[in-house]
Amino acid sequence: MGFFTRFLIPNPSPVIYTSMVAIGITILLIVFGLTHFKKWFYLWSGWLTTVDHKRIGIMYLIAALLMLFRGGVDAVMMRAQLAIPDNKLLDSQHYNEIFSTHGVVMILFMAMPYIMALMNFVVPLQIGARDVAFPRLNAISFWLFFMGAMLFNISFVIGGSPDAGWSSYFPLAGNEFSPHVGTNYYMIAIQIAGIGTLMTGINFMTTILKMRAPGMKLMRMPMFTWASLVTSVIIIFAFPVLTVALIMGTMDRLFATKFFAMTDGGMDMLWANLFWVWGHPEVYILILPAFGLFSEIIPTFSRRNLYGYRSMVASMVFISIYSFFVWTHHFFTMGQAAYVNSIFSITTMVIAIPTGIKIFNWLFTMWRGRIRFTVPMLYSIGFIPLFTIGGVTGVMLAMSAADYQYHNTMFLVAHFHNVIIPGVVFAVLGAATYYWPKMFGFMLNERLGKWAFWFLTIGFCLAFFPMYITGLDGQARRIYTYSESTGFGPWNMVTFIGTVLMAISFFLIVYTVYYSIRHAPKDVGDDPWDARSLEWATHNPVPEYNFAIIPQVSSREAFWDAKYKGHELFKGDYEKIHMPNNSGGPFIMSCIFFVFGFALVFSIWFLAIMGLIGIFVCMALRSFEIDHGRYISVEEIKETEAKYGGVNK
Amino acid sequence: MKELFPAKQVWGFVFSLILTLAALTVYFFNMSKAMGMTIFILTAFIQAAVQLVVFMHARETDDSKSIFMTLYCAIFLAIITVVGTILCMIWGWTY
Ligand code: HEM
Ligand SMILES: [Cu+2]
Numbered sequence: 001m002g003f004f005t006r007f008l009i010p011n012p013s014p015v016i017y018t019s020m021v022a023i024g025i026t027i028l029l030i031v032f033g034l035t036h037f038k039k040w041f042y043l044w045s046g047w048l049t050t051v052d053h054k055r056i057g058i059m060y061l062i063a064a065l066l067m068l069f070r071g072g073v074d075a076v077m078m079r080a081q082l083a084i085p086d087n088k089l090l091d092s093q094h095y096n097e098i099f100s101t102h103g104v105v106m107i108l109f110m111a112m113p114y115i116m117a118l119m120n121f122v123v124p125l126q127i128g129a130r131d132v133a134f135p136r137l138n139a140i141s142f143w144l145f146f147m148g149a150m151l152f153n154i155s156f157v158i159g160g161s162p163d164a165g166w167s168s169y170f171p172l173a174g175n176e177f178s179p180h181v182g183t184n185y186y187m188i189a190i191q192i193a194g195i196g197t198l199m200t201g202i203n204f205m206t207t208i209l210k211m212r213a214p215g216m217k218l219m220r221m222p223m224f225t226w227a228s229l230v231t232s233v234i235i236i237f238a239f240p241v242l243t244v245a246l247i248m249g250t251m252d253r254l255f256a257t258k259f260f261a262m263t264d265g266g267m268d269m270l271w272a273n274l275f276w277v278w279g280h281p282e283v284y285i286l287i288l289p290a291f292g293l294f295s296e297i298i299p300t301f302s303r304r305n306l307y308g309y310r311s312m313v314a315s316m317v318f319i320s321i322y323s324f325f326v327w328t329h330h331f332f333t334m335g336q337a338a339y340v341n342s343i344f345s346i347t348t349m350v351i352a353i354p355t356g357i358k359i360f361n362w363l364f365t366m367w368r369g370r371i372r373f374t375v376p377m378l379y380s381i382g383f384i385p386l387f388t389i390g391g392v393t394g395v396m397l398a399m400s401a402a403d404y405q406y407h408n409t410m411f412l413v414a415h416f417h418n419v420i421i422p423g424v425v426f427a428v429l430g431a432a433t434y435y436w437p438k439m440f441g442f443m444l445n446e447r448l449g450k451w452a453f454w455f456l457t458i459g460f461c462l463a464f465f466p467m468y469i470t471g472l473d474g475q476a477r478r479i480y481t482y483s484e485s486t487g488f489g490p491w492n493m494v495t496f497i498g499t500v501l502m503a504i505s506f507f508l509i510v511y512t513v514y515y516s517i518r519h520a521p522k523d524v525g526d527d528p529w530d531a532r533s534l535e536w537a538t539h540n541p542v543p544e545y546n547f548a549i550i551p552q553v554s555s556r557e558a559f560w561d562a563k564y565k566g567h568e569l570f571k572g573d574y575e576k577i578h579m580p581n582n583s584g585g586p587f588i589m590s591c592i593f594f595v596f597g598f599a600l601v602f603s604i605w606f607l608a609i610m611g612l613i614g615i616f617v618c619m620a621l622r623s624f625e626i627d628h629g630r631y632i633s634v635e636e637i638k639e640t641e642a643k644y645g646g647v648n649k
Numbered sequence: 650m651k652e653l654f655p656a657k658q659v660w661g662f663v664f665s666l667i668l669t670l671a672a673l674t675v676y677f678f679n680m681s682k683a684m685g686m687t688i689f690i691l692t693a694f695i696q697a698a699v700q701l702v703v704f705m706h707a708r709e710t711d712d713s714k715s716i717f718m719t720l721y722c723a724i725f726l727a728i729i730t731v732v733g734t735i736l737c738m739i740w741g742w743t744y
Contacts, residue, residue: 237723273737273738277730277734321722324729328733336741
């Protein structure tokens with residue numbers, strides 16, 4: 001019995017027991033459904049073993065939506081607790097667990113995979129390639145992310161969730177102050193997902209540098225591809241720091257090392273330092289692809305080419321290097337001298353310049369354009385003013401002296417939600433709508449989509465603008481209650497109402513998908529938006545080989561020029577196409593990673609060693625595997641293309 | 650026979666072992682902190698260079714220029730990170 005007590009939750013509550021039952025029932029229903037409809041084989045051969053970048057992209061998308069739900073539930077609970085003064089809905093321990101998991105889930109398991117979903121789906125199409133450079137590595141990336149996310153998510157029903165914040169500062173996150181296994185979950189689950197992300201970075205950098213269609217020079221790449229390239233570079237430089245910091249944290253918690261201890265030569269501040277050395281570049285890993293997506297959407301719906309292509313590229317490259325120079329702005333109040341803070345204040349303010357340049361470029365793109373107010377365009381137009389407010393408050397926070405007032409208040413919380421929601425979330429929602437016909441062959445309902453947009457935007461403003469006010473008045477973040485005399489009550493109620501509107505918007509989005517699956521016409525043609533870049537030159541939905549003939553690029557907006565200036569994209573005849581084989585390896589290895597991680601969280605050493613051996617066996621088997629891929633014959637291509645009505649010439 | 654023998658790699662291997670031993674002396678012999686750190690830093694950088702050039706074949710392909718570009722970029726960022734960290738946590742620390 002003693003062995004099993006470790007799996008109990010330290011602070012149970014009826015809500016958690018209910019969710020345990022709900023999770024159990026859902027799993028049973030899924031298993032039952034798959035068996036009843038005889039879908040096990042389809043699931044295995046079509047999805048679990050796939051190495052196709054498009055399917056991997058779609059799986060990222062589904063995972064991201066699930067995590068958006070999970071993180072959203074956390075958010076609603078937090079804001080319900082704070083809606084009125086001295087509320088007793090949650091106790092402090094639960095509140096701590098909820099804000100910690102909310103942050104991790106939203107940044108690492110919602111925003112990141114959402115970005116990965118779009119990168120996976122769009123980048124190979126945009127550069128005219130048939131897949132990424134290392135398709136199987138790509139599958140490993142996805143499954144590692146997925147298993148990391150699942151490991152993190154079971155924490156609240158098995159063993160207890162992390163409760164030291166999404167930044168998990170030591171010494172609070174050390175064994176002394178966080179004795180239960182929650183923070184082990186944090187260290188290990190993020191580690192597993194992070195390895196996957198690092199491999200994605202390597203994969204996409206190689207893909208973009210090596211696999212572009214003939215004629216696509218670097219300066220002819222679409223802006224989203226540029227953004228993905230720059231993002232991959234930041235990932236490759238930033239994620240190793242996180243990996244090392246997490247290993248050190250894990251060692252401190254499991255093997256009693258003293259890296260971040262306050263005694264024996266350890267240094268607790270070093271964690272905060274390493275965390276933000278990764279953490280600040282990480283926020284740019286999120287926002288640059290979002291910028292790239294807006295740069296695809298805005299020209300399409302303004303019917304003009306992107307203004308200032310070169311300055312767009314230059315500012316991104318500048319940001320990619322410069323984002324490594326500013327991390328100290330996250331701990332101005334921690335005890336370094338004023339001159340150190342001044343240095344980082346200045347570097348931080350400078351980074352607002354390239355961001356500003358991009359804002360002007362989008363405005364100039366729309367200037368005198370013929371704007372169509374579709375859902376993706378609404379998200380882009382909403383993004384510009386709202387994100388600018390977030391950027392301006394960022395510059396306010398960057399003044400280190402003033403930051404002593406703002407730091408760790410609701411003002412800071414308002415700032416980063418103000419950049420992440422209109423920046424990242426608007427981008428991925430808009431882009432998912434934009435690329436939906438590419439992925440599934442039908443459009444999402446525009447009317448419902450606009451409702452969702454307005455609910456989200458109004459909800460966002462109501463939810464976060466009051467926080468600027470209460471934050472300046474001194475309402476601290478991560479505190480589960482406040483007294484009535486503070487006067488924060490009414491503002492927090494407004495915030496709660498905004499949160500509810502945003503939750504409604506989430507359900508509207510889900511309903512839009514459901515409604516469109518049932519009612520949208522299945523035949524939208526290959527270019528429903530009158531778009532400009534190469535991904536729209538192939539069919540909707542995209543055949544497994546992407547392009548029957550590899551396109552020849554001779555300008556920046558290859559597809560637009562093919563449509564309106566008579567450039568010829570597809571020259572020559574069909575040839576047989578080489579494709580990679582599916583493989584169960586990535587999925588199986590990631591499952592073993594899950595077991596390994598779980599064993600480490602609970603210090604079950606025997607299982608952990610078995611898991612580690614299993615992982616190495618998988619890698620060894622892969623090294624000796626001979627797999628030359630397969631070919632799609634010319635007849636097969638002809639058949640498929642005939643179904644779509646021939647290659648778009 | 651001479652073409653088949655990977656002389657460069659064997660020498661590289663021996664050299665990297667020597668560098669490791671040199672770093673170990675810091676632990677076994679009593680020396681000043683400055684001396685120890687100098688030995689650490691020197692052996693670490695030479696070691697990294699040996700690994701890159703001899704075992705990771707950084708100079709053997711046509712794209713070696715871009716490999717070195719990324720490498721210099723990485724070194725630059727690493728230096729910024731390390732110096733910045735020391736600046737915050739040691740030189741500028743006021744508590
Ligand atoms: C104009 C550019 C920006 C500037 C000058 C800026 C500045 C800052 C500063 C100084 C802080 C630390 C404040 C404190 O802890 O007291 C901060 C926090 C933060 N920023 Fe920004 N920021 C900018 C853009 C962004 C963007 C684009 C994102 C994300 C997409 C972002 C995400 C965050 C997050 C997540 C935090 C806080 C994390 C935490 O403490 O939990 N920022 N920002
Ligand atoms: Cu930052």
